[in-house]
Amino acid sequence: MLALCAVFPSYSLSSGDIDIAGVIKIPSFTFPQPLHDPNHFFKTQFVENGKALTLASGILVNTFSALEPKVLAALNSGQVLPGLPPVIPVGPLPPARKQPSWPSPAMRWLDEQPERSVIYVSFGSRTAMSKEQIRELGAGLEMSGYRFFWVMKSKKVDREDKGEIEELVGEGYVKRVEGRGLVVMDWVEQEVILAHRAVIGFLSHCGWNSMMEASAAGVRVLAWPRGGDQRVNAAVVAASGLGIWPEEWVWEGEEGVVVAEEIAKKLTELMEDNGVAERVANLAEEAAAAVAEGGSLGNGLALFRRKVII
Incomplete structure (x- = not known):
């Protein structure tokens, strides 16, 4: 979804599907319905959000590399949007609880x-x-x-x-x-x-x-x-x-x-x-490896902290 947000400001609905360097293909029929309406508030906000992405120091996403390897690589190589800051996978986010709150x-x-x-x-x-x-x-x-x-x-x-x-x-x-x-x-x-x-x-x-x-x-x-x-x-x-x-x-x-x-x-x-x-x-x-000690969750958050502090 982040890739769609990044390219959508320069996209025309008449263009059909989105194909990013042959790596990411996003068929137009999968777009959220409001994006097909040029006057919809959500589309306007979505475009503005996409334009603002390059202003960030980094982007945290709730995913992990094994789930979306090609997309994350394309986002971080500049293939999707030149100037995009580091996209840092910090998922899957740990559960708030692993046991039920009460018997049912x-x-x-x-x-x-x-x-x-x-x-x-x-x-x-x-x-x-x-x-x-x-x-x-x-x-x-x-x-x-x-x-x-x-x-x-x-x-x-x-x-x-x-x-x-x-x-x-x-x-x-x-x-x-x-x-x-x-x-x-x-x-x-x-x-x-x-x-x-x-x-x-x-x-x-x-x-x-x-x-x-x-x-x-x-x-x-x-x-x-x-x-x-x-x-x-x-x-x-x-x-x-x-x-x-x-x-x-x-x-x-x-x-x-x-x-x-x-x-x-x-x-x-x-x-x-x-x-x-x-x-x-x-x-x-x-x-499980992503959220374990030394995994991408902890490493990603550490990288983000360093960028923010700098």
Whole structure:
């Protein structure tokens, strides 16, 4: 996303995709929706932010080299934007906590599941799916046969979810998936859940914090971006091997529904892909090394302190 911000001030929407020295390719369909509107406030602010990047002494980013090696190299070599200050990876940022703040039925349910058997399903707290799409998602999870922990949201951010679960997924659903599926409408401690021994996969909207948490936990991702910068993030998921991204799946504001059969198919693809499993395990090791003593997190912060003091 930083690369997009850096080049966007000199970009014309009529130019189509962005290709930076053949190293970084950013398809225009992945841009946050407001960037396609010349009069949108977000686009104006995004352009101004991009112009100001060269004025900084350094730029701290919540990522690590193994996740985005080519992008970081291009940013720091001047290929993206001449005069750009050092881009310093300081991720993945350590979790605020590794254990749940309090006992909960959801965590007790996870404790009862076999190791590396559960797919965690969450699309963040800011947006909600249509009722039709929620029903298809529920059917797809059931059809897949995998264990799952689904944090359901039916309302927009800052509005309370008051609908009953079975009003959204259909009568009898909770009973049918009992034992292998848990559906909640409460806030959960996502970072703790992803780090739980029972969790192996993550069906996610691809918020950046979610992706960093998944990489640190060694959890593979089925990317389903819903808006904002999430398609750019999903491209990182696919390129790094953290998971898979069905690019044709619709996002917020687009017409269409992803049907249950397609969701079940992609979940199976994610879970049975040994290549993804190996790459995710390697990324988790690299993430741990980045935050360990002598890793890129500490080294990056030390470099930044030196530049600021000088």
